[in-house]
Amino acid sequence: MKQLTGWIIYNGSLKAEKFLDYAEWVQNAARRRRIETTLIKNSELVVTIENGKSTIKGRYEGLSPDFVLFADKDIRLAKQLEKLNIPLFNSAQSVENCDDKTLMYQVLADNQLPIPKTILAPLRFFPVEDEDAAYYHGMAEELGYPFIMKEAFGSFGQQVYYIDSFETFFQKVKQIGTTPFVIQQLIQSSYGKDIRLNVVGDRVVASMLRQSPSDFRANVSAGATMYPYEPTKEEIELAIKCSKVVGTDFAGIDLLFGENDERYVCEVNSNAHIQNIFDCTGINVADAIIEYIEGKLKR
Ligand SMILES: Nc1ncnc2c1ncn2[C@@H]1O[C@H](COP(=O)(O)OP(=O)(O)O)[C@@H](O)[C@H]1O
Ligand SMILES: [Mg+2]
Incomplete structure (x- = not known):
């Protein structure tokens, strides 16, 4: 069977190392499965509409990878790539649904998923x-x-x-x-505390509890500590449903703890970083992502 080739697209304007790190992690995971990928900045692909047709100009003009791992939020670029029939992971629509939290909450509510008022x-x-x-x-x-x-x-x-x-x-x-x-x-009962579940396809592949010593936010970059976490059946089902309804192939779902032990969806991240969860659990979500993409394309 032919070797797969992919593009990993990330945002060229973000100077923080963690964005390139993410792309490189996925590239290494791909390499372990003998999939050759090219790291490309969104600004290296010239989105062009010419003679009424959508194309990509510049260095990568005319090339067509088997898939794109879209590690960016440039939704216009994502849509352009889909017009060229290149399979995107995650899809343009799902990135858009997650990027704008107002849209995300509307989609979650449309599907009867529990969110705070x-x-x-x-x-x-x-x-x-x-x-x-x-x-x-x-x-x-x-x-x-x-x-x-x-x-x-x-x-x-x-x-x-x-x-x-x-x-x-x-x-x-x-x-x-x-x-x-x-x-x-x-959600006062969840002050400074939440759970992060990484969904890939229809599986939760890793989870952690995040707890801040001082801040209401449980983001690790805001100072929270991470603990490995064994999610309940309900939490797993909820996270998978969230990922389904926004349309992501893989996502990081944040859940809050309600007062009566119910869960609320805090957010769905189409572009969840995977380094922290690796540090916490030793699970490399990139491996699961690459296996998932491979499975989808070979089907
Ligand atoms: N409604 C809420 N009640 C309590 N805590 C919340 C609520 N919304 C967000 N938080 C806290 O703030 C953090 C950041 O919010 P989130 O919506 O996930 O934004 P970001 O995309 O910046 O991570 C969450 O991880 C959670 O700890
Ligand atoms: Mg969050």
């Missing part, structure tokens, strides 16, 4: 001013303080805020300008 901010063409305060007062009253505010686009807990008063809220709203955001019921 969430309110979407109205579209703003200009940053809010003092005269807009009444609307935001009303919005906050719908939840009561304290609550969680999240910018629609963000990771590592960096665009997630704990709001305990109107002053803090309104200042944040002003500060983020026209960025879309949601406010969300604080």
Whole structure:
């Protein structure tokens, strides 16, 4: 059987090592299964529409890998590649569903998955001013303080805020300008604590409990400690369902602990990093991802 070839696309504008690290991890996993891959920055592929046709120009023009592992969030590029009939993992639609948290919560809710009560901010063409305060007062009253505010686009807990008063809220709203955001019921029983489950296909391949000593956010980059975790049957089923409904082939699912031992979906990450979970559990999710892609393509 012919050897598979793949592209691993990552974002060229992100200078942090961890993005290239991720791409290299996946490349090494592919190499272990004798799959040759090329690491490509999104900015090296020139998305062109010419004579009414979608193409890719530049260095990689005319080449067609067997698959793309899309480790970027450049949704326009992802859609262009799909127009060229290149199988993408994850698909453009699923990356889009996860990238925008407002869209993600709508998709989860459409499928009756449990999320904390969430309110979407109205579209703003200009940053809010003092005269807009009444609307935001009303919005906050719908939840009561304290609550969680999240910018629609963000990771590592960096665009997630704990709001305990109107002053803090309104200042944040002003500060983020026209960025879309949601406010969300604080799951107090999960303060500083969540579980991360890595789903690949229809399996949970690794899980960990994350607990922060001081912060409400359980992101490892915000200082949380990781513990290996044995998920329950319910948690496994919930995580797999989340991945299915947003359409990801693989994902990192964050679950929160409700007061009566129920679980809430905090978020679905189509571009979950895999280094931390490896450090915690010794499980290399990249191996599972590559085996999954291979299985899909050879079928
Ligand atoms: N509604 C909530 N109640 C309690 N904690 C929350 C809530 N939403 C988020 N968190 C905490 O904040 C962290 C970051 O939020 P998340 O939505 O996962 O954003 P990010 O994409 O930045 O990781 C979560 O891991 C969780 O610990
Ligand atoms: Mg998260």
